[in-house]
Structure formats: structure tokens, C-alpha cells
Amino acid sequence: MNISVIGTGYVGLVTGAGLAAKKHNVICADKSSEKIATLQSGGLPIWEEGLEEILKEAKAQQAISFTTNITQAIQKSDLILIAVGTPSLADGDADLSQIYNIGSLIARESTTDKIVVLKSTVPPGTGDNLKTLLNESSNHGVTFEVVSNPEFLRQGSAVSDFFYPSRIIVGCSTDEARKAMEQLYKSFPCTIQFCDRKSAETIKYAANSFLAMKISYMNMLATLSEELGADINEIKEGIGSDPRIGSDFLNPGLGFGGSCLPKDIKAFMKTGANHAVPMTLLQEVLKINEKQPDLIINKLKSFLGTLKGATISIMGLSFKPNTDDLRDAPSIKLVHHLLEEGATVRAYDPLVHVYPLDEVSLFPDPYTTVEDSDAVIFVTEWDEFKSLNWKSIVSNLRLPLILDGRNMFELKEMKKIADQHDLIYCSIGRPNIY
Numbered sequence: 167m168n169i170s171v172i173g174t175g176y177v178g179l180v181t182g183a184g185l186a187a188k189k190h191n192v193i194c195a196d197k198s199s200e201k202i203a204t205l206q207s208g209g210l211p212i213w214e215e216g217l218e219e220i221l222k223e224a225k226a227q228q229a230i231s232f233t234t235n236i237t238q239a240i241q242k243s244d245l246i247l248i249a250v251g252t253p254s255l256a257d258g259d260a261d262l263s264q265i266y267n268i269g270s271l272i273a274r275e276s277t278t279d280k281i282v283v284l285k286s287t288v289p290p291g292t293g294d295n296l297k298t299l300l301n302e303s304s305n306h307g308v309t310f311e312v313v314s315n316p317e318f319l320r321q322g323s324a325v326s327d328f329f330y331p332s333r334i335i336v337g338c339s340t341d342e343a344r345k346a347m348e349q350l351y352k353s354f355p356c357t358i359q360f361c362d363r364k365s366a367e368t369i370k371y372a373a374n375s376f377l378a379m380k381i382s383y384m385n386m387l388a389t390l391s392e393e394l395g396a397d398i399n400e401i402k403e404g405i406g407s408d409p410r411i412g413s414d415f416l417n418p419g420l421g422f423g424g425s426c427l428p429k430d431i432k433a434f435m436k437t438g439a440n441h442a443v444p445m446t447l448l449q450e451v452l453k454i455n456e457k458q459p460d461l462i463i464n465k466l467k468s469f470l471g472t473l474k475g476a477t478i479s480i481m482g483l484s485f486k487p488n489t490d491d492l493r494d495a496p497s498i499k500l501v502h503h504l505l506e507e508g509a510t511v512r513a514y515d516p517l518v519h520v521y522p523l524d525e526v527s528l529f530p531d532p533y534t535t536v537e538d539s540d541a542v543i544f545v546t547e548w549d550e551f552k553s554l555n556w557k558s559i560v561s562n563l564r565l566p567l568i569l570d571g572r573n574m575f576e577l578k579e580m581k582k583i584a585d586q587h588d589l590i591y592c593s594i595g596r597p598n599i600y
């Protein structure tokens with residue numbers, strides 16, 4: 167199929183590369199000339215495991231090209247996938263200006279019938295509105311169908327999620343669009359759920375809100391667990407082994423971040439409000455999430471007293487492991503708080519080499535980072551932290567205080583290490599180790 171993907175970010179680039187690997191002809195179009203120049207010269211504007219390899223192969227097969235000429239991309243394609251951003255407005259609603267800008271361009275420039283596929287996460291009803299806009303402002307008497315095909319890939323495992331999705335959701339209203347989507351996804355090893363557009367759009371928000379709800383629920387339990395002197399990881403294992411609950415997404419910690427969960431929950435709450443359905447459950451989910459970084463700060467203060475003049479090392483800055491993405495990362499909230507309290511902040515992240523706050527000094531490895539620090543906070547659960555040389559960490563620290571914001575380490579293991587190296591280990595919802 168001749169496909170264009172408009173918006174070459176995390177979703178658009180992985181989708182474009184993946185579809186090219188599946189033998190479709192793909193044009194990836196973006197308004198950012200910098201991004202497109204990087205891609206044309208063989209570079210990558212983002213890091214995702216396996217992305218470089220599939221892009222190289224797709225380029226070698228001449229199955230993919232990159233352009234800033236969006237009009238040309240539109241005119242050369244039968245299927246247009248929209249993967250532009252839908253950030254939060256000040257009132258929490260989704261900013262759909264990027265979607266409608268592309269919609270107007272498609273309406274103006276299309277000279278043949280098109281199927282327009284919304285990959286971006288949008289409030290229920292957006293697909294219907296886009297279809298009206300396209301068909302009412304069509305310049306050349308062409309017909310448009312709009313499909314809602316929300317994306318569920320996770321940053322950090324986006325390429326593998328693309329090829330092995332848990333399910334594919336397609337919301338459309340014509341047989342022709344349904345057939346095109348069956349053709350697009352014919353070799354994917356999962357079921358395609360066909361439904362109406364509004365249901366498809368709602369599924370995306372409902373799924374992300376549910377996942378966020380699991381995290382905040384566990385964070386609430388972790389706070390109670392600390393008061394009780396219980397161990398949240400035992401509680402997690404005990405409830406997660408009930409198949410009705412499931413063991414995924416039950417990790418307490420510094421809270422969720424990233425470019426999707428916080429914004430999608432806010433937009434979903436706005437959808438509820440627009441239809442006079444109070445989504446107060448989600449309000450609590452966000453409230454608990456906001457508080458999580460403060461819990462670590464309070465623990466830190468309980469040992470150090472004031473943070474004024476203290477030096478704190480941060481391990482991991484990205485919003486989750488295996489990505490370089492800092493959008494809405496919990497590290498940012500935490501670092502702001504530390505700086506406001508007068509601390510000096512040093513940091514290390516395997517993939518983040520530029521940080522939006524100049525006051526933070528970045529170091530090339532964990533050991534030089536912790537030099538002369540009063541405490542270390544583990545913020546992102548990168549695998550490489552699991553094989554740290556604790557002797558070197560402790561000997562470089564001024565005070566041997568370790569705060570684990572992701573419960574990365576086993577209590578038993580940390581007890582052994584604490585006995586050998588005389589450190590203090592605090593995590594979330596579990597007893598401290600001295």
C-alpha cells in the first residue's frame with residue numbers, strides 16, 4: 167500500500183519504519199526540517215531499541231523516504247496516518263490544533279479519495295469532527311473516510327510492541343476502510359477489534375487511565391504499608407497472583423510520567439466533564455501521583471535535616487528505562503524540588519546527555535556522579551543499576567544514604583550489602599535497612 171505517516175515522532179517514526187519493514191511503501195513527513203535532515207542522513211532523532219536496524223533495512227529496500235513536503239506525501243498516498251502531538255491545554259483538554267492543521271491541508275491538497283487514519287490519541291468525537299472537516303472543505307470533490315486506530319506502543323519497547331501488539335483497535339464506519347485496515351495489518355499476530363470510531367477513541371483513554379489507576383492505587387497502599395511496617399512488595403505479590411488483578415503495572419514508586427499518561431488522564435477527565443460525567447476517581451489518581459516525589463524528599467529530610475547545602479545524586483532521568491524521553495519525567499519534578507530546597511544536584515542517565523535544567527551537572531557514570539554526595543536517589547529503574555559495585559558507590563559517597571524511588575533492589579540483598587558496606591537503604595512502602 168502507498169502510505170504516508172504525518173508526524174515523525176516516537177509513534178510516527180516507529181510506525182512508518184515498521185510498516186516499511188512489512189513491505190508497504192511509506193513516506194514519513196514532518197514539519198521539522200531538522201528531524202527530516204537527520205533521518206535522510208541515516209541518523210535517528212530518537213532512541214528506541216531495534217529502530218536503527220529496521221530503518222536501515224527499509225532504506226536499503228527503498229521502502230521508506232523522509233520529507234518535509236507534506237503536500238506531496240499526501241498526494242502520493244491512499245492511506246494517510248496522522249501521528250502528530252496532542253498535548254494538554256491549560257484546562258487539561260487535548261490541544262487538537264496539530265490534527266486539524268493537517269486535516270485542513272489534506273482537504274485542500276488531496277486530488278484522489280483518501281482514508282485518513284488517526285494514530286494520535288484524541289478525545290472521543292474527534293474522528294467524526296475530522297471527517298466532517300475533510301468532506302466539507304474538500305477542494306477537488308474527493309471523498310474522505312476517517313479511521314480511529316489508537317496506538318498502544320510503549321516507549322522503551324516500541325519496535326517490539328509494533329510488531330507484536332497485544333491487540334489492534336480499529337474504529338471505522340465503511341466497508342472500504344475496514345478492508346484497507348485489514349490489508350494494512352494482515353500479517354500481524356493479534357486480533358483486530360473493529361468497532362465504531364468513538365469507542366476506539368475511548369478505548370485508548372480508558373486503557374491509559376486504568377494503568378495509571380493501578381500505579382496510584384499501589385502508591386496509596388505503599389504509604390499505608392510504611393505506616394503499618396508492612397512490605398509493599400509482599401502485598402504486590404499477594405494481590406498480583408490473583409488472575410482477576412494480574413501482576414503487571416503494580417509497581418509503587420515515584421509515580422508515572424511521560425508524554426502520555428498524565429495528559430491522557432486530564433483529557434479524559436475533560437471529556438467526562440463535557441458530558442456531565444464526573445471522573446473523580448481519576449482526579450484522585452492524579453493527586454496521589456503528584457505527591458509521590460514529595461515522599462522521597464521527606465525521607466531525605468528525615469535523615470539530613472535541611473537540604474540546604476546538601477549534594478544529592480540522581481540515578482536515571484528519563485521517564486522510564488530504555489528511552490531518552492524526558493517529557494513529564496518524575497525526575498524533573500524531583501530535581502526542581504531539590505534545587506528549591508537549596509541542594510546541589512548531580513545526575514547520571516545512560517541515554518540522557520542533555521537536561522533541561524542547567525543547574526544539574528551530568529556525569530558519564532554512576533561512580534563519578536556520587537562523589538562527595540550526601541545521598542543517592544534512584545529515579546529510573548535502568549537495568550545497569552542492578553549490577554552496581556556497591557563498595558565503590560559507598561566509598562565515593564559522603565554519607566552512605568541510598569533512596570530507591572523504584573524499589574529496584576531486593577530487601578534481602580540490600581540487607582547483605584548494608585552489613586558489608588555500612589549503608590542506609592530506604593525504598594517505597596518497605597522497611598528501611600540500616
Ligand code: NAD
Pocket residue numbers: 172173174175176177178195196197198201236249250251252264267268285286287288317318319320321425426
Ligand atoms: P512526538 O512529539 O514525538 O511527535 C509528533 C511529531 O509531529 C513531531 O515530530 C512534530 O514535528 C510533528 N508535527 C506536528 N505538527 C505537524 C504538522 N503540521 N505537519 C507535520 N508534522 C507535524 O509525539 P509522539 O510521542 O509520537 O505522540 C504522537 C501521538 O501519539 C500523541 O497523540 C500521543 O499521545 C500518541 N501516543 C504516543 C505514544 C508514545 O509512547 N509516545 C504512545 C501511544 C500514543
